[in-house]
Amino acid sequence: MKLRINFHQAKWDEPVIFELSTKGERGIIVPEIEKEIEKKVGDGISSIPKNMVRKQVPQLPEMSQMRVLKHYLRLSQENLGADLNIDIGQGTCTMKYSPKINEQFTTSPKFTELHPNQDESTVQGILEIIYKTDVFLREISGIDKFTFQPGGGSQAILLMASIIQAYHKKNGEMDKRDEMITTIFSHPSDAAAAAVKGYKIITIYPNEDGLPDLEALKTAVSDRTAGLLITNPEDTGIFNPDIAEFTQTIHDVGGICGYDQANANGILGIGRAKEAGFDMCFFNLHKTFSSPHGCGGPGAGALGVTKKFIEFLPVPLVEFNGANYCLNYNISKSIGKVRGYYGVIPAVLRAYAWIMSLGSEGLKEASRIAVLNNNYLLSKVLQIRGASAPYAKGRHRIEQVRYSWKDLTDETGVTTEDITNRMIDFGFHMWSSHHPFIVPQPMTLEPTESYSKTEIDEYIAGLTQVVKEAYENPDIVKNAPHNSVVHKINMEPLDDPAKWAITWRAYLKKWKKI
Numbered sequence: 001m002k003l004r005i006n007f008h009q010a011k012w013d014e015p016v017i018f019e020l021s022t023k024g025e026r027g028i029i030v031p032e033i034e035k036e037i038e039k040k041v042g043d044g045i046s047s048i049p050k051n052m053v054r055k056q057v058p059q060l061p062e063m064s065q066m067r068v069l070k071h072y073l074r075l076s077q078e079n080l081g082a083d084l085n086i087d088i089g090q091g092t093c094t095m096k097y098s099p100k101i102n103e104q105f106t107t108s109p110k111f112t113e114l115h116p117n118q119d120e121s122t123v124q125g126i127l128e129i130i131y132k133t134d135v136f137l138r139e140i141s142g143i144d145k146f147t148f149q150p151g152g153g154s155q156a157i158l159l160m161a162s163i164i165q166a167y168h169k170k171n172g173e174m175d176k177r178d179e180m181i182t183t184i185f186s187h188p189s190d191a192a193a194a195a196v197k198g199y200k201i202i203t204i205y206p207n208e209d210g211l212p213d214l215e216a217l218k219t220a221v222s223d224r225t226a227g228l229l230i231t232n233p234e235d236t237g238i239f240n241p242d243i244a245e246f247t248q249t250i251h252d253v254g255g256i257c258g259y260d261q262a263n264a265n266g267i268l269g270i271g272r273a274k275e276a277g278f279d280m281c282f283f284n285l286h287k288t289f290s291s292p293h294g295c296g297g298p299g300a301g302a303l304g305v306t307k308k309f310i311e312f313l314p315v316p317l318v319e320f321n322g323a324n325y326c327l328n329y330n331i332s333k334s335i336g337k338v339r340g341y342y343g344v345i346p347a348v349l350r351a352y353a354w355i356m357s358l359g360s361e362g363l364k365e366a367s368r369i370a371v372l373n374n375n376y377l378l379s380k381v382l383q384i385r386g387a388s389a390p391y392a393k394g395r396h397r398i399e400q401v402r403y404s405w406k407d408l409t410d411e412t413g414v415t416t417e418d419i420t421n422r423m424i425d426f427g428f429h430m431w432s433s434h435h436p437f438i439v440p441q442p443m444t445l446e447p448t449e450s451y452s453k454t455e456i457d458e459y460i461a462g463l464t465q466v467v468k469e470a471y472e473n474p475d476i477v478k479n480a481p482h483n484s485v486v487h488k489i490n491m492e493p494l495d496d497p498a499k500w501a502i503t504w505r506a507y508l509k510k511w512k513k514i
Contacts, residue, residue, distance in 0.1 A: 003461045007427040008483040010077035017071055018504045021061035027068055059505070078485040080429045082292070086455050088377070089423065091431030091444035092187075092235050092400060094265050094287035099357070102290070102350040111349065116341035120326050126345060127325035130318045133302075133352045140363070141261075141281055142274025143304035148285075148343030149314045153262045155338055156282035156301030157193040157229060160258035162335045163280065163305065163312045164227045165197055167256060170333060177226040181250070183212040184438055185234035185402075190260050194229060210238050210391020217249055227256040232276070233263050235434075235444065236390075237374065237397030239271075247277030256280075256309075264288045265448060266371045266399030269364035273304075280305040289351035300347035314338050369449035370399050373456060377401070377447050380460045384467050386411060390439050400446035402439050409441045414470040414477050416441040421488075422469070422480035426462045 033043060045053075063071075080087065087095045105111065114123055134146040150156035161180065168174045180194035183204045191201045202220050207213040212230070228250045233239040240246065247257040259273045259281035265288050273281035285291050286299035293299075305313060315334045316327035327342070358366065375396050381387050386408025389401050405416045420430040434442035447456055469476045481487060493499040501507035 003458070003465055004427050007425065009080070009424070009427070009485055010074070011485050012074040012078065014071065014074050014078070016504065017061045017063070017068075020063060020067065020071060023062055025062045025064055025067075027063060027065040080424070080427070082450075085427050085429055086451065086459050087429040088445050088447040088451055088456065088459055089420075089428060089430035089443075090293075091434065091446060092263060093293055093431070094262075094284070094399070094446060094448055095293060095450075096265075096287075096290055096448040097450040098290045098292045098350065099354070102353045105353055106346040106349055111346075120324070124325055126349070127318050127327075128320075129352045130342065130345065130348055131320050131325055133348050133355070134318065136352075136355050137283060137302055137304055139360075140268060140272070141283075141304055142272040143278075143281055144307045145310045145313065145317070146302050146304040147313050147317060148300055148302050148345070148348050149337065149339045150282070150301035150303055151339050151344055152286070152299035153187070153260070153282060153284045153301045154189040154193060156284075156303045157187075157189045157258070157260060158196060159301075159303050159314070159335070159338050160229060160280050160282065161194045161197040161199065161227075162338075163309055164256045164258065166312045166333060166335050167309065168226055173254075177224055177255070179222070179224045180226050181217065181220055181228045181230075181255075183230055183234060185212075185236050185238075186229065186231035187235070187260055187262060190229040190231065199226060206391060210236055211240050211242065212246070214242050214245060214249075217246060221249055221253045221255065223253060225250065225253050225255040227258060229258045229260060231260040231263055233266070233398040233400075235263070235400070236392070236402045236439075237400040237446075238392050238395075239267075239398050243276045251277070262287060263399060265446075266367050266374070268367045269360060270367055274306075280309060285347045285351040290354040291347040291350035298344045298347060300344045300351070302348075302351075316342055318342065366449045370447070371396075373447040373449065373451060374399055374401065374445075376453070377445060377456055377460070380456070381445070381463065384460075384464055385471070386467055387443075387463075399448070400444060402434065403443040403445065404439050405441040405443060408467060408470060412470045412474050414474050416443050418477045418480065419443070419463075419466050419470070421484075422466045422477045423462055424481040424484045426465070428459060428462050 082095050082097065114126060120127065130148060137146045138144060150159050165174060168177045178200055179202055180199035181202045181204065182190040185206065191203065195201055204212050204216050204220065228246065230246070232243050250257050257278045259276065259278040261273065261281050262284045264283055268288070280303065282301045282303040283289065284299060285302055286293055291300065311332045312335055313331055314337050315329045315331050317331065319326055319328045355363065378389060378397060378401050381403055382389060386405060388404045388407060390404050405419060409415050417432065420432050423430045431444050434444050466477060501510055
């Protein structure tokens, strides 16, 4: 496989847009209101309540349209992404191809001109899409009702924890049931969201086979157990075959089971939350169902629950009465809202289109190919000197694998961070977050069904080249990247909040410029 040795990413030394601002420069000049219009509707300003009117003009950059366009196009060329690069190294994020026709749907005026405050009778089309996507996910999961309000997986987990808490409160057990169980290789948000709700977190570690320890779970449960929040397959790519016994163990002590299905890309049409004994589950539409990941958003964490938990779902729910689609706000013990209106609907529309284009057999085929790609990649990585796949030795994985470069680091001093930086020089991305760092010098790869054998082989060629350099001339790897936008990242400020500036105004304040 020929490697892109001469790959060089665009680098523009582009300032932030505020630094490009020129006082008085305009991209568009809004015309003054015509007298006839003002006479009929007013000036559009004086009717605004005084407490809502700004005391000062907003500090926005002042630029012409042409300069704005150049700025953002230059920034776009400094990115790695699914449309430009082979990004199977994005770890658990399930980067896959999103058909461009779906983008046409979401940018059509028929969709973009809708407003969530419109009367139900005027938005029957999008309500039908929301409702039918709900029906599709019910069939895929076996769960009874879905909401699309959560803006991503972490918010869906927070909603699961909120519903579990509301359920125990209804039964008068909220104060007693103050413990939530998860596993160390479940997504960290499973523990974090429960902690936000005030739960004490009990973490189950793997046994020697890499599976969550069932005996440790049985020891951990008690009448204080509120529930279980668990990812399966976990971020190691290992599927827990005892999952039904896990959920039954929780149910036996009166707890509730929530399924984090952000890693569902290898089990669609093959395994369902219902048969595994879960009371609720969520899917990331911006991952598993092809809506673009979007670098953290916009996402959609579609949450489903079984019948006895529907009364706690956020409002409104989209229903069908046999003739029309409608918004149901009459949910008796709703926990309220977790997001405005009824969710990130562009992500729902893309997911609907993707499911409709594939059908049930197509979803299964996508899962099979994802698993095939992952295990082909596993076999190739294990042939590279210094690489290993801890746990479940000799067993197949599902949709991803958390590898380890510990042997390579011990032999060369080159770390997984160094490898990540050097892979950028060949046009590849490799995930730099593998929390928790239980696997030493971790590397998490997930090829999904989108990548061809040729592309996987090219990625393997990149890893092979970097490892060859690590043993022969490690300084090349340690000082990478050489051809990227950012040549060496100083990690030290990231550990000191006093050095953070997440907005332009925060930056100016910290440097005493305003």
